[in-house]
Amino acid sequence: MSSQAATGSLFDDSQIQPDLLRRRSHIRWGSYPPDVIPLTAAEADFPGPQAVTDAVMASLADGYFPYASPEGISELREVFSDMAKTRYGISADPDCVVPASGTAAALWGVVHLLCREGDECILLDPVDLLFGQAIDAAGARRVYCPMDKTTGQLDPDRLASLISPRTALICLCNPHNPLGTVFTEETLRAIAETADAHGVPILSDEVWNEIVYPPAAHVSLAGLDAAAGRRIHTVIGLSKTFALPGLRMGFVIAPNAREAADLQLAFQQLGAAYSLTPFAQVGALAALRHGWPWRDAFLEHLHETRDYCVARLNAIPGMSCSRPDGTFVLFPDISSTGLGSQAMAEFLLTEARVAVVAGTTEWFGPGAEGNIRISYATSRGMMKEALDRMERAVASLSAGSARRAVSAVPRTHGLPPGT
Numbered sequence: 001m002s003s004q005a006a007t008g009s010l011f012d013d014s015q016i017q018p019d020l021l022r023r024r025s026h027i028r029w030g031s032y033p034p035d036v037i038p039l040t041a042a043e044a045d046f047p048g049p050q051a052v053t054d055a056v057m058a059s060l061a062d063g064y065f066p067y068a069s070p071e072g073i074s075e076l077r078e079v080f081s082d083m084a085k086t087r088y089g090i091s092a093d094p095d096c097v098v099p100a101s102g103t104a105a106a107l108w109g110v111v112h113l114l115c116r117e118g119d120e121c122i123l124l125d126p127v128d129l130l131f132g133q134a135i136d137a138a139g140a141r142r143v144y145c146p147m148d149k150t151t152g153q154l155d156p157d158r159l160a161s162l163i164s165p166r167t168a169l170i171c172l173c174n175p176h177n178p179l180g181t182v183f184t185e186e187t188l189r190a191i192a193e194t195a196d197a198h199g200v201p202i203l204s205d206e207v208w209n210e211i212v213y214p215p216a217a218h219v220s221l222a223g224l225d226a227a228a229g230r231r232i233h234t235v236i237g238l239s240k241t242f243a244l245p246g247l248r249m250g251f252v253i254a255p256n257a258r259e260a261a262d263l264q265l266a267f268q269q270l271g272a273a274y275s276l277t278p279f280a281q282v283g284a285l286a287a288l289r290h291g292w293p294w295r296d297a298f299l300e301h302l303h304e305t306r307d308y309c310v311a312r313l314n315a316i317p318g319m320s321c322s323r324p325d326g327t328f329v330l331f332p333d334i335s336s337t338g339l340g341s342q343a344m345a346e347f348l349l350t351e352a353r354v355a356v357v358a359g360t361t362e363w364f365g366p367g368a369e370g371n372i373r374i375s376y377a378t379s380r381g382m383m384k385e386a387l388d389r390m391e392r393a394v395a396s397l398s399a400g401s402a403r404r405a406v407s408a409v410p411r412t413h414g415l416p417p418g419t
Helices: 003-011 018-024 050-060 074-088 103-114 129-137 156-161 185-198 257-269 278-290 292-314 341-352 380-395 399-407
Strands: 097-100 120-125 141-146 167-173 202-205 232-237 250-253 372-375
Touching: 003 292, 050 278, 074 097, 074 278, 097 103, 097 257, 103 129, 103 167, 103 202, 103 232, 103 250, 103 257, 120 129, 129 141, 129 167, 141 156, 156 185, 167 185, 185 202, 292 380, 341 372, 341 380
Parallel strands: 120 141, 120 167, 167 202, 202 232
Antiparallel strands: 097 250, 232 250
16 A cells, blocks of 8 residues: 555645635635635644544533643643653753743743843844744843755854853754754754753753654754753644644643652643643543544655645745755745745745745744745645646746735745744
8 A cells, every 4th residue: 555545535626715714714724715725824724633522522521621731630630741851861850840831931931941031042043033033032042053955054163152151052953944944863962961061951842753654754953962950941832743733731741849840830831831721631631642643644745745835836937945854844045036035935925826934033933034935734635736737837937926926925925934
């Protein structure tokens, strides 16, 4: 049986329901007219594992809607602790696991725990907007560490050169959004050694850790040998792995029980300590126990879709797209078309009726200019139609037509790309 046949029933064109998505996916499908294909926020167009739906429905059947403990149910923390050990090599007891209402909340909690006004926080450039937003909200200052957009690589020596007496935190995103880089063990060890030498803690956002394409392999920073004693806060979620962004379920693995308790206090100070729901936790348990066959099929579908999309984008004059090792987003370079990131996003919306995220400072940092981001967690047919439209629009591109198209577009579609 071909791989397409094996995964097609879950992820083929018949599973895409635009009318339903427009009612439910408010930051993507519901934000655009019906003729627009939105490839913006990093969420899947497919239903998640049936086991999750069944578990949540069963938990609602008695009609009882109680408060949930801010620490999360012990069973969930135990299951997540076991998974972290077996899948990621992170030896963390359940009292080191801090559930959060999504990975965005988890990032904010860690940054507010470790940073104070006037501190400096190193973040990658480009990278998802949530890091910078959390740093700004804590009153700290962003210090950008440029990445090589062509290779997707990070120079550990460059990062080390940015550390100052005011550095309070190093923020990593691995696998990296939007470049799709899966950092090597060598790179991670170099960063960890630098952090150790300067006594700087690390926030490692690993929400994409299960969306990695062979032969690449994800390595958790906190899973490296000699990681014990290091101040590494690892953020992991269910949104990308199981297509459950609306479940709002994330986790922080703190370096020890004391810092886990401190993080709980930080959530309380942010007003997020009681944001967990019992239904989300039941769904999370079902995903962690029964969702892995679904994830395996999803990854196979994404792998094939990635290869198809990269080939198509590289065939469009003026576009160049590297093949990511992880995530389900692409970050093609469009600078050779003569349009900047914002202008290209507006041109594609007007001329192709395809929505993408512009590579602007607002979304990804100053190093993102010259790129656009595309999410491809949809069906092959949907991506074919979107790429066909983009190809036709860019083929007809001229300086005059581009200026006319861009000037006609109201700037009303500022959508968060999603962590």
